[in-house]
Amino acid sequence: MTAEAMTKRELPQGVGTLTPGWLGFFAVAIIVVLTGLLAYANQLNQGLVVTGLRDLGTVRGAPWSLYVAFDVYFVGVSFAGISTAALIRLFNIEKLKSVARMAELLTVVALLLAALAIMADLGQPLRGIVNLFRYGRPQSPFFGTFALVIAGYLFASLAYLYITSRQDAARLAERPSRLRGLYRVWATGYEDTPAQRHRDRHVTFWLALAILPLLITAHSSLGFVFGLQVGRPGWFGSLQAPAFVVMAGVSGIGHLIILAALVRSALRADRRINLDVFAWLGRLLLVLVFTYLYFTVVEVLTTIYQASAAEQGLSDALLTGRYAWIFWGSIATLLAAAAVLGWMTLTRFWSVGWSVFAGIFVNVAAVGKRYLIVVPSQTHGQLLPYGTGSYSPTWVEFVIIAGLFALGALMIGGFMKIFPIMPMEEGE
Amino acid sequence: MRLIITILMVLAGLTLMAVSYFRLAAPWCATSVSCSDPTLPWAASLVVLGILIAISASIFYTVYRGDE
Numbered sequence A: 001m002t003a004e005a006m007t008k009r010e011l012p013q014g015v016g017t018l019t020p021g022w023l024g025f026f027a028v029a030i031i032v033v034l035t036g037l038l039a040y041a042n043q044l045n046q047g048l049v050v051t052g053l054r055d056l057g058t059v060r061g062a063p064w065s066l067y068v069a070f071d072v073y074f075v076g077v078s079f080a081g082i083s084t085a086a087l088i089r090l091f092n093i094e095k096l097k098s099v100a101r102m103a104e105l106l107t108v109v110a111l112l113l114a115a116l117a118i119m120a121d122l123g124q125p126l127r128g129i130v131n132l133f134r135y136g137r138p139q140s141p142f143f144g145t146f147a148l149v150i151a152g153y154l155f156a157s158l159a160y161l162y163i164t165s166r167q168d169a170a171r172l173a174e175r176p177s178r179l180r181g182l183y184r185v186w187a188t189g190y191e192d193t194p195a196q197r198h199r200d201r202h203v204t205f206w207l208a209l210a211i212l213p214l215l216i217t218a219h220s221s222l223g224f225v226f227g228l229q230v231g232r233p234g235w236f237g238s239l240q241a242p243a244f245v246v247m248a249g250v251s252g253i254g255h256l257i258i259l260a261a262l263v264r265s266a267l268r269a270d271r272r273i274n275l276d277v278f279a280w281l282g283r284l285l286l287v288l289v290f291t292y293l294y295f296t297v298v299e300v301l302t303t304i305y306q307a308s309a310a311e312q313g314l315s316d317a318l319l320t321g322r323y324a325w326i327f328w329g330s331i332a333t334l335l336a337a338a339a340v341l342g343w344m345t346l347t348r349f350w351s352v353g354w355s356v357f358a359g360i361f362v363n364v365a366a367v368g369k370r371y372l373i374v375v376p377s378q379t380h381g382q383l384l385p386y387g388t389g390s391y392s393p394t395w396v397e398f399v400i401i402a403g404l405f406a407l408g409a410l411m412i413g414g415f416m417k418i419f420p421i422m423p424m425e426e427g428e
Numbered sequence B: 001m002r003l004i005i006t007i008l009m010v011l012a013g014l015t016l017m018a019v020s021y022f023r024l025a026a027p028w029c030a031t032s033v034s035c036s037d038p039t040l041p042w043a044a045s046l047v048v049l050g051i052l053i054a055i056s057a058s059i060f061y062t063v064y065r066g067d068e
Helices: A003-008 A020-046 A066-091 A094-121 A125-135 A141-173 A180-187 A194-227 A240-266 A275-305 A309-319 A324-347 A352-374 A395-418 B002-024 B043-063
Strands: none
Touching: A020 A395, A066 A094, A066 A141, A066 A194, A066 A240, A066 A352, A066 A395, A094 A125, A094 A141, A094 A240, A094 A275, A094 A395, A125 A141, A125 B043, A141 A180, A141 A194, A141 B043, A194 A240, A194 B043, A240 A275, A240 A352, A240 A395, A275 A309, A275 A324, A275 A352, A309 A324, A324 A352, B002 B043
């Protein structure tokens, strides 16, 4: 193909073109984001009293609730994105290369949403940020989570996404389009030479190697935020950190499957995002689901075998009491997903629809399990002689969380309109 | 030159992280109130800065064109 023919071609993968369907999607997402912003403005103006958050003890409430549950959930989703991308680079898994960039993007978006979810939980967000950096104790798992997850992990993911997309940016900068200036800046003088390709392979390999232990540490430190609190039955335990890592993998791979199916459908990319991709991700998800179910069984057996009175009370609330429907609902959805994935693994008949079903179900379970980690230990896990508490989210919290999801969809959709979500092929 | 600067950036980032973590931030003790105060205010942000410098080395390594 001549250089002239190259420059005359349109941008690939629907980049730069807005169809009525996309416009409708953006309109709905923007409306939901704005509604969430209005709800947040209301919360900021009137205080956290408009939410269901209340103090522990005499007020019998839960100061950590839906926002913290979704913070943990979003951080979990971020895990699979960059870990999948890193594994693809480290082990050169050709079949998954088409979803590498969307995995990297998923990580960046999920981490931003996690940061915003925790901001929503703070009555004075600015004071929280400033004091964290001014007085933060690096030994604290709170600081570890913010420094490693938000600073290190997010920045490493952004660096990874940037380095792996420069080649495509340089190719796009050769074509006339309204986005050409952006691509030139993005490419930063990239020249597609063998030396540059060698450097990119080299640096992405080492970055991937650095990211994997970083993300295990980051997710473990988030688990330690709960697992090191000795005075809170249900939280204190050595299984929290590994369980956080495994559940993070479950929700993240589930999300990646859903995103891959949506991109496949939107871009009609059946050839590039083929059934092999879903088979790889599905088998990985199945292993993680079984591991998490094993952790859950161990945790429940340990709790009910010879628990203290406080642990027993919490266990009753989870297994047969107020939170039983969420607990058993989460287990049922995990089992349903495991059954579907197991059946597809055994028969080797992989279906996009059933994979998405499993992805949705594991994410429903992940939200449920995150809620159960955060809330019941505060309402039913008292070592001091306070009565049993309660927590019910208000519409403000639901609308803000919906706004965060819409913002995530908007960021991913927006990215797809300015840059190819799949690495470009030769001649594309 | 590319490799030398990259290694220096990684070492500078790791050193800054280690020094601010073990010497400048709040000391590793729990015996008095002073254990809660950082030796140097904003030491926690220096840990973050160290992480950012170390990771930025990867971008420098691939973007730098001085050797060509």
